[in-house]
Amino acid sequence: MRVYLDNAASTKMDKRVIDAMIPFFLEKYAVPSSQFTHTYGLEVKDAVDEARASFVERIGGKHPEEIIFTSGGTEANNLAVKGVAYANMDKGKHLITTQVEHNSVLNSFRRLEEEGFEVSYLPVNENGIVDMDVLTRCIKKETALISVQYGNHETGTVQDIREIAKLSKEKGILFHTDAAIAWPYLPIDAYNWGIDLITLSPHKFYGPKGIGILFVKKGTKIKKVLDGGFNEFNLRPGTENTPAIIGAKKAAEIFSKEDVDRILLLKKRLIRGIETTIKHVEYNGSKEHSLPHIANLTFKYIEGEAISLRLDFEGIAVITGSACYSKNLQASYILLAMGKNHEQAHGSIRFSLSKYNTEEEIDYTIQKTGEVVSDLRKLSPLGREDEE
């Protein structure tokens, strides 16, 4: 059996998404900016406008021009963080984020630090959640931006972005949330919750790769970070990836609450199965405030890298730490920020589910994980006693 449980990295595209994209490769391949020159362009411009309107409605925006299409979540995060920082230097050069953001956010802030900005990286508690009192204490009159992710890509922990947005509003500070892994698994309501910028990534919800979305609330001061033409309301130059824009719209349209409910049941089955059959397992993150499709578990006394390799032999795809840095075998900075020690962080496995997973696959995963963990513990001086 082959079981793909690395859906937080990327998902299988829905066939309906591919079908929706095909005409934009074969027939409607003009660029939207040629709308005033020929009908080919106008047709594509209309389709892109529809996609904008569809996204703005789904995330609680008000104006289609609040949707900026980029090449992915990474670029959207770069544009949000750097674009807002550069455009609001008159307010101040202090910025706030957390220690557990995705690298595309963290490294954008690190770049700004090199350029003379001051950045506060908020700590998180043992469940990975930001403390509102600590955040409040970090705010200065020069703070121009607060950026806190909606859900964590490695542990699934969800932040209270409504409270953070409310605080940002009260203090007159712009608020960005990286919702790349969280939306549409969880709802978002830009205007009602008071969020100024939102990052989305369609390949995380059965859409295409190579397309990202940045919601920028009308009136937000932001500077473009790539130089080029005047596309995307002069915020993001470059020829629009129109097939991917159409695919992203379709993926959002067909994403269903029923699928999310089913994924959540599968995740609970997986956690229950593992926790009842395997000893010395720790759940990393908040079980209560959690994305429906991500579970991160530490199997004490053994290495996550060994577990993931052995599971791969059994046809099961999971990762240890996050895909972005599992290459270099460093302990996950996210788990370390949650107060886990190196041993706990190294023994962690992320299981991330999709609507394509089945109960049979989950039961197979529970069984194989049990066998692999038991085998590895027999080899481990610390785990051996328990397994014998």
Ligand SMILES: Cc1ncc(COP(=O)(O)O)c(C=O)c1O
């Ligand atoms: C939380 C989070 N933000 C941003 C990104 C980057 O998105 P993309 O892969 O579309 O560049 C990812 C992807 O792993 C993510 O998980």
